[in-house]
Amino acid sequence: MIFGNIKVLGEVDNMEVYPKLFVKDKIAFPLLSMPIETQPKVRILQQWFSEQILPWNLAKQFIGQEKSVLDLIAIGGGTETRKEIINNAxxxxxxxxxxxxxxxxxWPLSDELELKDTKLESWFLVGNNNLFISTTNKFHDVELEIKDRPPIDSLQKVxxxxxxxxxTYNRNFDGASLDPTKKPNELDKLRAKFEGQKPEEVISNLFKQWKLDYPNYVNLLQVQILKKIIILLSNNIYSNMSINKGLNDDDKILLPYYFELKSNPIHKNYDEIWEFKDAKVILKSEYFDFTDINNIKLKNKDISQNELFKLDDNQFNWLSITNELESNNIPSLIPADWTLGNGEYGKYFTRIIIEKNKIENALNLYGSNKSQLFSKLEFYExxxxxxxxxxxxxxxxxxINNLNRIEISGIFGAGNYDLVLITDKQEINLKNINLFDKYNENISYINLEL
Incomplete structure (x- = not known):
């Protein structure tokens, strides 16, 4: 069975309630499963398995530590060394x-002088005055170059x-002169590129231009990984390759995990562009607790209740699967077209029950480069x-005092089941119960009246 919800309806003090249910000693592993068509057969979109998701074996190295994603897309031939930016230091x-x-x-000058905190260093005479230098008591953004960091190549620069x-767009090009009589600064020039265009179009063109400049590189594995990184950084990049073009944070729900950007940009002067010199990230998820890579846990273990997500811009509530599957009217399967506004996604948030020691095997399904469209049988297999x-x-x-009903929703599982109801007084065995309909793939929700 690939479950949506499993609920029980019972009585407590003469009131019907839905108590929370938890899977004992196992994991209700999350999947985002969306039926794309229902006739003549059900076909299920499983985006998390597709090539658009960074594979688990690459993603897990960013658990619990800040690490640069530039290393995943290095193709060599760079000149400028990546740098560490420390804010307010x-x-x-x-x-x-x-x-x-x-x-x-x-440059470099032939001699070195150690500058110690608060100590004044007297310098050579300039005219009739001594020049003094010391550390400052003010905090600024500090840019550091670290030895042995590989240089930034053309793809990393994209x-x-x-x-x-x-x-810079989000800062509204703060520092641009906006004075047509003056020579345009770098921010003016960048601002001009965005005039009359959507930001995601301008930013997507950076990658398009790179492909035109380097046609012999477009089939490299690093290029495919770049696309996956952009998707995982949807909250930081306006792009046609980002989830919903990066215009909201729906990516946190529509991806099994995402990147939280840790690197900071820097600009030396007010009228200069804020530039990123590195791209350090850490792996985050709305579904998994990645505190300890050796003990990955689910954030929500309750298999009975709908998920509730609070995002930066909106709040969405997952809905239960209806009694029959509904085809999903998605214009295309690229991330840019995914929106949550119509509520369709919530119906098909599903789970599989697995042993705890199989979680690594299940996580390896994510980004496994398999087809993202499955028949129900293929998906089950x-x-x-x-x-x-x-x-x-x-x-x-x-x-609860009395158990009245069991409600089960899912997208596969026609067959015979054994249910054992365990109370503090007895066990009630329900043997060989036929659930769902072998001949009707659309049936997805059943009630067992007790």
């Missing part, structure tokens, strides 16, 4: 270069520029390879 100890030769203009353009132990136990959080 000050230098307390550093070495600076100096040279007392007249009119020396060759990702950094997409982050830079999006960030794919899932069955993870765990074919068909027995599991559900526990009611708060005891």
């Amino acid at each position: 000050r230098v307390t100890n550093a070495k600076i270069g100096y040279d007392v030769t007249k009119n020396s203009k060759v 990702l950094l520029d997409m982050l830079t353009y999006t960030y 794919e899932i069955s390879q993870i765990d074919n132990d068909n027995e599991f136990e559900l526990q009611i959080k708060n005891p």
